[in-house]
Amino acid sequence: MRPYLGAEVSLIAIGVTLIAGVYLVAVLDRVLGAAVAGSPIRTRLFLAEPALSAAQLLIQGRRTTERPDAAGWVFAPALFLGLAAVALAMVPLAPDLVVADPATGFVVFSAAIAFVMIAVFLHGWSPNSPFALHGAYRYAAQALSFQIPFLLAMLATALPAESLSIVDIVRAQEPLWNVVRQPMGLPLYLIVGVAVSFWGPLNLPDGSDLADGTSVEDSGMARLLWKLARAAMLVAVAAMGAAGFLGGWFGPVLPGPVWVLLKTLLLLVVLVGSGHLLARVRIERFVTIAWAILIPLALLNVFVSGFFLL
Amino acid sequence: MSTEAVLLVAAALFGIGVYGVLSQQSFVMLMMGLELLINGALLALVVLWARAAGGNPQGQMLGIVFMTVMAVEMTLGFALITGVYRVRRADITEKLRRLKG
Amino acid sequence: MIEGTLVDAAFWLFAIGSVVAGFRVFRTDSMVRAAFYLLASFAGVGGILVLLGAEFLGMVLILMMAGEMLVMAIVMVMFMMNPAGLNPMTMVHQNRTAAAAGLAAFVVLAAVGLLGPFPDHPVPEPAAATEELGIELLGDSMLVFQTAGVALLSTMIGAIVIAGRKGRYGIADDGSEEPPLQPDEEPVR
Numbered sequence: 001m002r003p004y005l006g007a008e009v010s011l012i013a014i015g016v017t018l019i020a021g022v023y024l025v026a027v028l029d030r031v032l033g034a035a036v037a038g039s040p041i042r043t044r045l046f047l048a049e050p051a052l053s054a055a056q057l058l059i060q061g062r063r064t065t066e067r068p069d070a071a072g073w074v075f076a077p078a079l080f081l082g083l084a085a086v087a088l089a090m091v092p093l094a095p096d097l098v099v100a101d102p103a104t105g106f107v108v109f110s111a112a113i114a115f116v117m118i119a120v121f122l123h124g125w126s127p128n129s130p131f132a133l134h135g136a137y138r139y140a141a142q143a144l145s146f147q148i149p150f151l152l153a154m155l156a157t158a159l160p161a162e163s164l165s166i167v168d169i170v171r172a173q174e175p176l177w178n179v180v181r182q183p184m185g186l187p188l189y190l191i192v193g194v195a196v197s198f199w200g201p202l203n204l205p206d207g208s209d210l211a212d213g214t215s216v217e218d219s220g221m222a223r224l225l226w227k228l229a230r231a232a233m234l235v236a237v238a239a240m241g242a243a244g245f246l247g248g249w250f251g252p253v254l255p256g257p258v259w260v261l262l263k264t265l266l267l268l269v270v271l272v273g274s275g276h277l278l279a280r281v282r283i284e285r286f287v288t289i290a291w292a293i294l295i296p297l298a299l300l301n302v303f304v305s306g307f308f309l310l
Numbered sequence: 311m312s313t314e315a316v317l318l319v320a321a322a323l324f325g326i327g328v329y330g331v332l333s334q335q336s337f338v339m340l341m342m343g344l345e346l347l348i349n350g351a352l353l354a355l356v357v358l359w360a361r362a363a364g365g366n367p368q369g370q371m372l373g374i375v376f377m378t379v380m381a382v383e384m385t386l387g388f389a390l391i392t393g394v395y396r397v398r399r400a401d402i403t404e405k406l407r408r409l410k411g
Numbered sequence: 412m413i414e415g416t417l418v419d420a421a422f423w424l425f426a427i428g429s430v431v432a433g434f435r436v437f438r439t440d441s442m443v444r445a446a447f448y449l450l451a452s453f454a455g456v457g458g459i460l461v462l463l464g465a466e467f468l469g470m471v472l473i474l475m476m477a478g479e480m481l482v483m484a485i486v487m488v489m490f491m492m493n494p495a496g497l498n499p500m501t502m503v504h505q506n507r508t509a510a511a512a513g514l515a516a517f518v519v520l521a522a523v524g525l526l527g528p529f530p531d532h533p534v535p536e537p538a539a540a541t542e543e544l545g546i547e548l549l550g551d552s553m554l555v556f557q558t559a560g561v562a563l564l565s566t567m568i569g570a571i572v573i574a575g576r577k578g579r580y581g582i583a584d585d586g587s588e589e590p591p592l593q594p595d596e597e598p599v600r
Contacts, residue, residue: 325520329512
């Protein structure tokens with residue numbers, strides 16, 4: 001039985017990490033937006049603004065539509081947040097400091113990512129509104145397309161480890177980090193990582209061309225919860241990228257967990273910054289790219305890393 | 311979690327699947343019944359693998375074959391439903407009276 | 412394979428949830444909910460598989476079924492008359508016969524399960540089920556693995572051919588019909 005944190009400590013750890021991570025994503029969004037646009041970075045305002053906008057959403061009135069699927073509408077953000085928590089629970093901070101380390105941790109993480117499809121579809125289907133359903137269908141196309149490149153990109157990291165457990169995958173990077181051994185892996189992972197939480201250039205389901213897509217009828221607490229869940233999933237994806245590609249807890253001077261946080265911060269800057277640097281991609285183009293370009297690249301990545309292992 | 315309890319659950323899933331397959335008029339609901347059948351069979355297979363076959367890896371292999379069968383059946387089922395709808399405008403079994411065409 | 416009351420409680424939770432969800436698939440009015448009830452049933456079975464020690468099979472089942480049930484929900488919305496369940500309706504035929512057949516199947520299989528003399532040969536601890544499966548997949552059962560791969564590929568190609576918009580006999584939006592046997596006959600229907 002691998003060592004893991006106790007139940008209460010785990011809950012607190014994941015809760016704190018999610019809240020801190022979501023706040024960090026919100027602040028980074030504003031800071032990077034100001035940096036790219038060339039406007040001054042108003043530190044105090046940017047640090048306080050996420051809390052202010054969250055408070056404003058909380059006092060906003062609840063809005064409903066005609067004959068919604070009420071249970072599904074409430075369930076979708078909760079499911080999304082739960083999946084983000086499960087995905088984050090798979091990331092190890094140190095060889096003996098992990099919430100859960102099943103022998104098939106990689107598959108649990110991938111299952112959590114796959115279930116996001118269900119959460120977004122429910123969120124778009126439930127309000128009984130055309131733009132929301134449109135957004136849900138877009139995410140269905142987007143998610144089914146990126147699943148295979150996602151699995152293949154992460155699978156290549158499991159090859160040197162000869163194990164599906166995330167702790168083993170990080171341990172196998174002791175001689176050399178995966179970003180150096182498998183150079184195509186991290187860019188692929190980041191591209192589909194942006195697609196999982198539909199951030200920035202791949203914000204097709206909740207895009208502004210659909211008047212906020214699946215969130216079009218959301219207001220108040222539900223809207224806040226959906227935004228939180230999306231940001232939380234982004235944090236989980238960044239954390240797993242840090243563990244799988246950037247060597248997890250390995251680093252010269254600082255203790256292991258601090259390195260994990262620093263690497264997660266780096267990937268978060270990249271993921272959140274992509275929203276301010278890249279234009280939104282059309283769904284047809286993304287689907288074509290995912291099936292025709294990303295899958296061959298991911299397969300090539302797996303073959304090359306397997307070849308060098310034999 | 312005795313073997314009997316799990317086999318009972320598998321039998322229940324299989325029974326619900328049989329009800330679904332025989333009673334549903336719509337093609338898609340019929341396929342959901344088929345999925346439940348394979349679900350029950352998979353559960354029975356794995357409990358016997360774990361309790362009575364001593365963890366023989368070929369049991370897991372058969373489980374993988376079951377899941378492949380599930381995927382194949384769903385894919386071709388949906389493709390055929392689409393094809394039949396386009397040619398015959400039929401979305402329930404009652405509308406397909408002849409096998410020809 | 413792990414023991415304990417927590418495991419038993421989890422098993423009964425998954426088991427009852429799975430069976431109830433499976434039953435509600437056929438009793439609900441909203442078709443999208445039916446697809447997601449089936450997903451809940453599969454998730455329950457996946458959980459039981461993990462409890463039994465087949466970790467990889469259980470988690471891969473959950474992973475696969477998420478995608479499959481999403482596609483099923485979309486197909487429901489395409490083909491069913493009442494995807495949101497706004498009007499209550501039942502579309503069943505031979506309901507009593509089907510219920511009797513289901514009950515008979517359950518009774519027979521439960522009798523086999525309860526009375527059958529299954530050998531008691533549990534998985535030896537510690538079980539590295541995933542590792543053994545991997546070695547088996549690429550060792551003794553390599554032929555099965557390759558056949559499954561080719562079968563899946565041909566399924567994909569076949570499904571695209573059958574359901575693609577450019578059908579076999581023309582654009583599907585015009586109702587891709589087979590040409591008649593003789594040039595001036597009626598098309599085969």
